[in-house]
Amino acid sequence: MTEASLRGVRRAVYRPVREGNALEDTVARLVQTIRLGVVAPGESLPPERELAALYAVSRDTVREAIRELADTGYLVRRRGRYGGTFVADPLPQPPHPGEVDPAELDDVLGLRRVLEAGAARAAASRTLDPAQRDELWARYEAVAEASEPEYRRLDTLLHLAITEVAGIPSLVALAAENRAQVNAWLDTFPLLPRNIEHSNAQHEQIVTAILAGRADAAEAAILDHLAGSEALLRGFLL
Template identity: 75%
Template sequence: MTAHVPPDVRRTVYRPVRGGNALEDTVARIVQTVRLGVVAPGESLPSERDLAARYEVSRDTVRQAIGELADAGYLERRRGRYGGTFVADPVPAPARLELTAAELDDVLGLRRVLEAGAARAVASRQLTEAERAELRARHAAVHAAPEAEYRRRDTLLHLAIAELAGIPSLLALLTENRARVNAWLDAFPLLARSIEHSDIQHDRIVAAILAGRPEAAETAVLEHLAGSEALLRGFLA
C-alpha cells in the first residue's frame, strides 16, 4: 500500500522530469509510479497541482499525461466530492516481452548513435532538389497520417533520412535497429498527445536538415528519441 512505500522510492518517482520531453517523461513517470506500487490499484494519485510541482512541469502537461493514461486504461478520473485521479483496478498487464534492461540499454544506445549520426550526415550534404522533395514528402506523410498509420509513416521518415546520408551500411544497421524498437513500441498504446509532440520534433529535424545545420539536426533527433525512450522505459522496464 502507499503508506508503506520507502521515502527514497517516493522521492525517485516524483522527482522533476527533463525539460525536452515533458509530456512523455511525465507519462513514463506516472506509469512507473503505478508499476512500482507507489500508488496501489484503486488508490488516488496526488492532485494535478501537486504532481505539476513535483515534476516541475505545467498543470496542462500533467492533465494531458493523465488523460492519455486514462484512455489507455491505467488511470480513472472521478468527479465529485471524493473525486480525483485513481489507479485502475486492475492495472493493465505489462507487455510480455523477453527483454532485459541490458538489451534495452544496448538497442536504445545504438539507436541514438545511428539516428543522430544519420541526421548529422544528411545535414552536412548538399542535397539535390529531388532529395529535398523526397524528404519533404515523407515529412508531410507523417503529418497527414491517421493514427493506425502513424508509426509506419514515422518509420519511413526516419529511414528516408538514413538513406539520404548516402552510407549503405548505416541504413542497414538502422533498419535492423528500428525493427527491434518498433516491436517494443507496438507493445503499448500510441498516445495522441505524444503524436502531436513528435510532429513538432519532426518539424525541427527536417528544418535543420534542409537548412544544412548538422549540429541542430543531431540535437533535434536526440531530443526526439528521448521522448519515445522515456515511454519505452516507463511501459516496459
C-alpha cells in the first residue's frame, strides 16, 4: 500500500462516529484499523485523547472501546514510560476467517432492517391484549437479567417476540430465518459486556415505545439498535 493510499485509509477509519451507537461504532472502527493494517500488530494506537477527537466521542467512550478489545485479545495495554495501547501480536483469529461475502452480509442485514423495523412499527400500531403485553415485557426482562452464556439466545427470543406481536404470521418465519444467519455471524466473535449494557437500554426503549403505541419511536429505536450490532458485524467480519 502506498503512503497516499494509506493516508486515505486512515482518513476513512479515523473519522467521527454516530452519536446513537458511539461505543459500538468506536469498537468497529478500531477493529477496522487493526484489520486493515493501519496499525500493525505490535504497534501502538494513537493516544486516547487523539482518538476521542478523531472519532468525535468522549475519552470515556474510547477507553471503554479499548477495554472491550483488550478483553477479547485484540489490544494490549501497557503502563509506564513506554506504555500505551498496542495491537496484539499475534492477533486472535476468527473461527471462519475470510468466509464472509460482503454482498451477502449487506443483503442479510438489509433484510433484517426491513423485517424488524416493519415488525416494530406494526406491533406498536396494534392494540395488544394483556397477555401479549406481559409476554413482551417478560422477554425484555429476561434479556436484561441474562447471563453471558444465555444472552444471545434470549436476545433472539425478544426480537422474535416483537415480530410475533406484529400480528403478521408469515413475517415470523422470515425473521427467524434471517436471525439464524445473523446469529451464525455473531457467534464468530465474543460478547462485549459494555455493548450488552447499551443493547439492554435500547431494548427497553423499543419495548416501551411498542407498549405505548408509538410507532415512529418504536421503528426509530429498533433501527438505532440494529445499526449498533451491524457496525460490530462489519468491524469484526469484513
